[in-house]
Amino acid sequence: MGLQAASGSGHAPCPAHACQAETDRVTMVSSPSCPVATELKQVVAYLAPEIPSLSATFVYEELHAVERRGLRVVPISVHRPARPAADQARLSERVRVLYDTHPARFALGALLSLPRFGPGLFGALGQLAGDLVACGLLKPASWKLAYQFLAGARLARLMQDEGCHHLHVHFAHVPAQIAMYAAALSGLPFTVTAHANDIFERGLLLQRKAARAKRFLTISEHNLKYLRALGIPPAQLSLVRCGVSFSPRSRPAGAAGQPFVLGSLGRMVEKKGFDVLIETLARLRAEGRAVVLRLAGDGPLRPALEAQAAALGLGEAVRFDGSLSHEQVADWMNALDSFVLACKEDRNGDMDGIPVVLMEAMSQSLPVVSTRLSGIPELVMHEQSGLLAEPADAADLARQIARLIDSDALRAQLGRDGCQHVMAEFGMAQNIDRLLAAFALPRHG
Structure with a gap:
């Protein structure tokens, strides 16, 4: 974790989860046709x-x-x-x-x-x-x-x-x-x-x-x-x-002097914008910022993304974690300082609606950064429940991420308010x- 996370103010627990778990809890009994409730x-x-x-x-x-x-x-x-x-x-x-x-x-x-x-x-x-x-x-x-x-x-x-x-x-x-x-x-x-x-x-x-x-x-x-x-x-x-x-969990405080850890997760296809995110990482590191990127998921563009990271000289600053099961995602997110999804419209006009992985990150009180595309601003409201950049704009994405890196208070506010918003509406x-x-x-x- 980065120096900014070490203050302990970066990830406040979200109180909405307690009532969420209680609302969804019912008595369940196994049956041969369906392991759900009795008298269906x-x-x-x-x-x-x-x-x-x-x-x-x-x-x-x-x-x-x-x-x-x-x-x-x-x-x-x-x-x-x-x-x-x-x-x-x-x-x-x-x-x-x-x-x-x-x-x-x-x-x-x-x-x-x-x-x-x-x-x-x-x-x-x-x-x-x-x-x-x-x-x-x-x-x-x-x-x-x-x-x-x-x-x-x-x-x-x-x-x-x-x-x-x-x-x-x-x-x-x-x-x-x-x-x-x-x-x-x-x-x-x-x-x-x-x-x-x-x-x-x-x-x-x-x-x-x-x-x-x-x-x-x-x-x-x-x-x-x-x-x-x-x-x-x-x-x-x-x-x-x-x-x-998802259920909330407390986050370990990072050790002072450690890099700031960004994470992104999804199928490695054009509309997810992983190429833009890798370019963004190169910009941040060129500014002298100690930041690393973990990418989870797989897909047809993975070889090209690995080649891009190598060509930019990013080396161990980019880690490809591969596919994760749903039960592994919360643990993976727990190692991050911020979650980023650089969504964009692909060459065929395909684009995300409201990616569920953004909701999952926000439910973990992670501050998130994404783009002004489709329905995403309904979830990630700029400077309220997260930060937004223009799609396919690595310079703007770098500016928004830099704001998080530089401000313990902003990370804490976005983590807390993002969690409350996602649980209230999503x-x-x-x-x-x-x-x-x-x-x-x-x-x-």
Whole structure:
């Protein structure tokens, strides 16, 4: 830790965590089908691209939180995860995978199952026909929709077999396309949580999905404004954040004279801005500041980032820690003086919404620095709950980080106020309340 952390004023505990843990605590009893609560009456299917994926911890964390509220959750994954979360073995055993067989066998099985849906089949086929015309009959997207209709048939069959009452979907692209046909076939209501590139880059039939859903949810005010601009009625939209439920811990005081430790975590792809952060580190060290950087995560750009660090002569000032399981993240963060995420828009227009890792860092009372992009300023409010720089601007990012390095008081204030803000608006308990209100499940018994 750096000299600035040694004063002990850099990381105040966040009192909001105590009530958070109490709110989420319920009595749980194992059962063969679902290790959750006794006398479960409502059954919700959860669909996402990959469950449990190491890069989408917010999906399975939310899923577990819903189960703690007494619902039974049936987890369904479009694909088998390429990088599964190692600490979610029990969840992995329960997950049903839609695309888990040869495409021809998959299609035949789905076609043979269609008669079981009776009148729902005609309505679903009518939706598909209208969607194919809207997309253009000769376009590849139309052929994919037809295949996703068959995936919807398989999903509908799974939900009927499990006695589901509701379907919730994470991501408004492929999973939502499958879900809307499954809902039409089965007669079940569905809700969607939209995130970022699933609406900005891959917003196929977005208005139709929103109209067919019971409720169309999204994670930021920025997204709500975008969706309203597309003509989706405000009454159909709701804000539900990706909740965070980390517990606070006291931080060890750093020894005097030690470097200031920055950390960043995420998939090593262009939109995360790791290249900008490495350039920023070089600038800070050129100013004579004793600062080092720890990068956690992996991805296609890692070799290029390692080469960049070497070319800038950073040597041991940059440490690549590799992928971390969710249970390792809090310990990793405990070794940092500040967390930085240099988000930017990539060359295809993809960008983050509100990265959950920023929420996790703030819940640990870490002062954070990020960029003015998408919904991030709703979480990291400049000079209130963190500091913001312009995207892809290493000079501005260096200036903001230097402010933290130079001020014990600023680090303490941002750590404390950031924690309070994230737990007040982005805490798991209140966002599960919002989610269940959107489900609007009828009471049984």
